[in-house]
Every structure is written in structure tokens, then in C-alpha cells.
Amino acid sequence: MHSVEKLFILNNEIKLEAEVFQIKKETPSCVALMCHPHPEFFRV
């Protein structure tokens, strides 16, 4: 059973809020990286 894990990714002094869902059975493994919009733009 896999689940979505919450974590923070460090970018120098910045901590980035993230969620990851990891399937470990894939060989070689591939992952989709989703990039959110920014609320300062277009109110999304």
C-alpha cells in the first residue's frame, strides 16, 4: 500500500512544502513532477 507523504525539500535556506507519492516497483523508475501556479499571478 502506497500513500502520499508530506515533506519539505531544502533549497539552500528555503524550505519547500511538497507531497510525494512513490511507487517502488518500477524499474527503471519514473516520476512526474507537478509545478503549481503562483497565487500572485492570475489569482490561481
Added chain:
Amino acid sequence: MHNNVVSGVFNSFVNNDISCMRFNFRGVGNSTGKHTSGKGELSDVKACIDHLTQTLLFDRIFICGYSYGAAIGCSTINYSKKIIGYCAISFPWDFMGIQYKEFSQSKSPKLFIQGDMDSLAPYNNFMKHYNYYSEPKKFKIIEGADHFYQGFEEAISREVINFYESILT
């Protein structure tokens, strides 16, 4: 972390047992720091890519971004040879500036999704921008959708998953 488009696609990846990650840029939600008009945000995506390849040991990465996230995320396509392609949903070329169009140029597979009622990433300019990009590339026009895609989340997710699976085979 709560956007209807990103959540719809992310949940589709999860429901299809496809590994995925999403994150908030600096200064958004519980991410620390402040908005930097692009430079810092590009490094945020690269930090996520490094985490996926160096800590979680993924071999290949597919990038999918929406709106501002499309411009920034897809602009890292040439950062690592492990990035196999991208999907840009409503890439705001006219708003973001020419550099993001140049950064996101690539010979890797690309899918562009665009609503035909979108006035923020204007549909009228879409083909002009799309024609700039090298093959391989595809586009999908979502009829009736504006920039916010309310009610079109499932249609977008289906397009993204199908494209993702097509470039893995």
C-alpha cells in the same frame, strides 16, 4: 497545494499508480521565503529535481506545470538528462517574457494544453507560440475552457496521463 488543475492531475497519477510529486514555490503555502520573479523559483524546481534523482533515486522525470508553474517548470527541461519531457497547461508566454520560451525549448517530447476561452494565456496567440517549438510536440485544445479549467479537470488529467504513458513506451 490546493489548485483544481494540479490536484486533478496529481490525483490521477496516484490513482494510476504512477509516482509523482508536487510542491509549493517559495513564499506559497507553507514554503518559506519570498517570491523572486522567477530566478529563485527556477532554482526551486531544480532543487526538487535534485531531490527526486539524488535522494529518492528516480531515473526519469516528467514535468507537468500549470500557468506560472508551466513557465517555470518547463523551463528546467534542459537541466538534467533524466528529464524525459513535459506537459505545459496554459503556458502564459505573453505574460512571462521571451526568456521562458527560450528556456523551455527542447528536443524532448512536449505536450501543450490550452483552453479556447483562455484570455490570460490568450488562445489567439497559442499557435504562434506553439510553432516556435521543435518536434516532437503535440497540443490539445480544451473547448470551452478558460484559464481556470473549472469542470475540465478530468479531461486535462486524461490528456496528461495518456501523453505520459506514450513517451514511456
